[in-house]
Amino acid sequence: MKKILIVSLVLFAGKTFAQDINKIINVAEVERIEKVLASDEMQGRKTFTPGIAKASAFIEDEFKKAGLQYWKGLNSYKQEFFMFESLNASAVVKIDEQLIADTAVVAVSFQEKTSLSEKNTEVMSISATDDFRKKYSEALASKKNLLVLVDASFNSFVKRLKSRPQSKFEQPENSIVFVFGVTKANSFSVELVNKIFKKPLNNVVGVLQGKSKPNEYVIFSGHYDHLGIGKAVNNDSIYNGANDDAAGSTAVMLLARYFKALNNNERTLIFTTFTAEEIGGFGAQYFSKQFNPAQVMAMFNIEMIGTESKWGKNAAYITGYEKTDMGKILQGNLEGSQFKFYPDPYTEQNLFYRSDNATLARLGVPAHTISTSKMDNEPNYHKVSDEVSTLDLNNMTEIIKAIAISSKGIVSGKETPTRVDAGSLK
Numbered sequence: 001m002k003k004i005l006i007v008s009l010v011l012f013a014g015k016t017f018a019q020d021i022n023k024i025i026n027v028a029e030v031e032r033i034e035k036v037l038a039s040d041e042m043q044g045r046k047t048f049t050p051g052i053a054k055a056s057a058f059i060e061d062e063f064k065k066a067g068l069q070y071w072k073g074l075n076s077y078k079q080e081f082f083m084f085e086s087l088n089a090s091a092v093v094k095i096d097e098q099l100i101a102d103t104a105v106v107a108v109s110f111q112e113k114t115s116l117s118e119k120n121t122e123v124m125s126i127s128a129t130d131d132f133r134k135k136y137s138e139a140l141a142s143k144k145n146l147l148v149l150v151d152a153s154f155n156s157f158v159k160r161l162k163s164r165p166q167s168k169f170e171q172p173e174n175s176i177v178f179v180f181g182v183t184k185a186n187s188f189s190v191e192l193v194n195k196i197f198k199k200p201l202n203n204v205v206g207v208l209q210g211k212s213k214p215n216e217y218v219i220f221s222g223h224y225d226h227l228g229i230g231k232a233v234n235n236d237s238i239y240n241g242a243n244d245d246a247a248g249s250t251a252v253m254l255l256a257r258y259f260k261a262l263n264n265n266e267r268t269l270i271f272t273t274f275t276a277e278e279i280g281g282f283g284a285q286y287f288s289k290q291f292n293p294a295q296v297m298a299m300f301n302i303e304m305i306g307t308e309s310k311w312g313k314n315a316a317y318i319t320g321y322e323k324t325d326m327g328k329i330l331q332g333n334l335e336g337s338q339f340k341f342y343p344d345p346y347t348e349q350n351l352f353y354r355s356d357n358a359t360l361a362r363l364g365v366p367a368h369t370i371s372t373s374k375m376d377n378e379p380n381y382h383k384v385s386d387e388v389s390t391l392d393l394n395n396m397t398e399i400i401k402a403i404a405i406s407s408k409g410i411v412s413g414k415e416t417p418t419r420v421d422a423g424s425l426k
């Protein structure tokens with residue numbers, strides 16, 4: 001009796017397991033969630049807008065329905081924080097007694113009013129042969145007042161930089177002023193007036209406490225922010241971001257429900273959708289400061305899994321594949337199935353550094369992004385046409401299931417990826 005009973009129990013368990021994954025992770029659910037997150041009502045989910053607040057409320061509700069716990073110390077799924085945002089209201093710049101046209105000035109300052117001159121400000125130059133982006137970020141990272149004289153060959157950057165609001169966790173005391181098309185300054189004066197805003201934003205975080213290894217974390221993440229509303233193309237001005245990254249967020253919500261239903265995770269699982277990825281990765285940066293990174297065994301960051309990969313269906317790639325053995329572990333769990341994970345084929349694009357996994361990887365965490373996006377030829381990437389109708393929801397469902405199955409050993413605590421050598425990263 002006993003033997004027979006055990007056998008039938010095992011068979012039964014095997015059957016429900018197989019049924020459960022399709023019951024929870026299926027096309028109808030993927031479509032339901034995608035259609036909400038990528039709807040015009042969410043207004044492109046731009047950070048600091050009412051649209052992203054609606055998206056947050058929806059994800060919170062899904063986490064609640066999934067039965068997730070709150071992150072320690074919080075009393076909701078909202079992991080809220082604040083950022084300072086600065087808008088330059090006016091910049092009067094004189095160099096060698098000459099008034100500089102406003103169209104040649106980009107000011108970055110978090111002071112409501114400030115005056116710069118050679119007495120309190122250093123001068124730096126960006127010449128025609130320099131890497132502008134690199135020098136620009138170097139200047140921005142400075143703690144001193146800087147007047148940066150930029151070669152006229154970079155004039156095309158002015159418009160873009162001016163339209164980009166500056167956001168920071170802290171309110172820096174120094175100011176940085178870029179003047180384009182001027183190569184020398186013997187004397188100068190700058191008068192800046194800025195509008196400073198302190199704005200709330202939030203990640204959405206839910207937890208499934210680990211049974212025997214609660215202090216070992218496994219993170220499943222995506223970002224729920226996108227680009228908002230922009231210039232109309234064919235009467236459409238909303239960047240719906242169905243693939244980028246409503247797709248990853250959808251995966252996070254369904255994986256949460258799946259692992260809750262399995263109810264056998266030995267490690268603590270953290271499900272999070274980050275804010276502010278598109279404007280600098282601030283959501284992941286804040287999130288990464290809320291725990292000891294040594295406790296994180298793996299991070300599955302999921303970005304743009306809604307289109308077919310360059311290898312066709314049932315395949316995805318893992319960024320930074322060679323930096324840990326996590327990719328091999330995941331592939332091992334997929335053996336015998338029709339899914340395949342490949343190393344990132346677009347390494348020249350530095351995708352490993354271009355999503356929220358990089359923040360955790362810099363702390364040594366085996367943190368990779370899983371994606372299917374054809375980055376050399378993805379027609380709707382960062383366009384108003386990134387809509388649900390352009391996605392292959394069947395394939396996306398299979399990718400989410402593959403992530404669930406491939407993470408089995410890591411979730412159970414039986415497999416532990418090697419750590420990223422943070423010193424080797426860019």
Ligand SMILES: [Zn+2]
Pocket residue numbers: 223244245277303304
């Ligand atoms: Zn993205």
